[in-house]
Amino acid sequence: MTTAITGSGRPARRPGRTDIGAQRSRRIGFLVVLLLLLVLVGLASIAVGARPIPLGSVWDALWSPVGGENDIVVRTLRLPRTALGIEVGIALGVAGALMQGHTRNPLAEPGLLGVSFGAGFFVVLGIFTFGVTSLFGYVWFAFAGAFVASVVVFLLGSLGRGGPTPVTLALAGVAVSYLLRALTSAIVLADQATLDAYRFWDVGSLAGRDASIAAQITPFLLVGLVLAAANAPGLNLLALGEDMARGLGQHVLLTRCTGLAAVTLLTGAAVAACGPIAFVGLVVAHLARFFTGPDYRWLLPTAGLAGAVLLLAADVIGRVVARPGELQVGIVLALVGAPFFVFLVRRRRMVRL
Template structure:
């Protein structure tokens, strides 16, 4: 037998699968390391950069031995540290929610707004400000979360009405209808209530500025439960990705996977929107970044999004502050500026053109 015949023998499927798995794991490890470095660098720069620049030595001193009598220490601990923590939590929650929605709806452009999260939260905040006199973040965060959760559940119920499965198309149509209806209600209230308009416009732009650690503590349990549900759903999501018939044949339950994903999205996106307002592009961009590097396997996709989402939002927030320093650019605006080109590239890609 010639050496050529030996070298051209086809590799076994098991060996091919093992090679692909090893390559995906290496890319996943590299992605996690890079994301953690970006989070650390962005976090440190976020404590230094702002309307008033603070030297790195002063930042470290404030973290080691906080002195409330020093102005720079108060800025670091009471303002910029909570802003960074909120950015980490919101980035994680929005990225993971977007990943679940894209997987369940099979829509590459799905983000937390698809299930009416932003519309429900906005409507609840407007009602709280206009009719209940709520004026603080700590006050209307509960209304925002409740509105987002109830609206998302309503969309899921409408999408699965008349004993039909909650298909991606039905969920998208139900979400669009509810969002339009609530948007009209919000507009009507804002036109007739100037005070509500002035307070709402600050929240609606999306910002991590002005939120304290108490806000982070409020949303942390909801985000934690959402993360746990998402991790538990990883095998089911991989099965559903093969198609509903194949998923049922291997023992998975597509309906249960969709219901669990909807619950996780409600918890994650609702908490994130309540804490920082309707920040866009994170839920769209983070899953696509991870999927482009490690592939569609949820064993890598879900954990990858848990680090890429926070890194994306923290870096965008720091870039926004650095570009307009000594002014402060709202987080939602800086994320949109950074995510806009990514969105355009996604729409113009061959994969999207084929949809």
């Protein structure tokens, strides 16, 4: 550990190599714990359901299937559902951390820029105008809606001399979200068939999704994660303030655009596959920040793993509490996330970024 002399003549403590090494070890340790938890909840997701399957049978179905009933349930239903839950949880967790970093808003989550509402509005248009009823069709309409909503929000937030700022982006996102929600409600209330189809998608669920859905969104998620990783160093500099970031050579507009593209890809793909699932990005971003600190190079992967653990755990809980039926994961997360949201609002010291 090294020391320096402050203006008052007293020595000021500077972090030494021992402190940095200990912090790095804590971060790695927490990532390892999350990986272990993800394995455990993944096994629970495959084994738990309306038909409980022993772990031994799960192992046999995964590595030496013989075509039995348990093998079919595990390989065609629960394994794709678990894989999709991991993908969507990672996407929403990383997107939530990016949203809070770019907007400087501790209560931000992926829906703040209108991405979720844009996806929902385009799904309704697809159902009402083109008669789309399959999840395959929902994916592409939802992704297109997420992209269009993000672009509109960014253009509105860029009006004026200052260009896009956290405040203008957040305000534009709220305005666009309310507009899209109103348009969506107008369509679904005018057509009963559209309302019935939209209601199933809008609740937010992993049920009924096969392996093809996970395969369709994987390319978008991979590109989004690459952009998020590239965006992490720039977010660290933006946390010092835009003027300081510019002084250090950071291209602020490029950093904002990269983050917006990552959030659009991650949230759009997740919402397209499972519907709008709230609170994942909000909860796990704060949890990750508590353990890793503000460094986005560590915060983003931690938030992604925590998002996958939370989403799968909520899905398993939904199957247990309503057996032999199930409670949709969007409902379970709302029951968990709403009290957490109130807690964040009341604990201002915790949510300060």
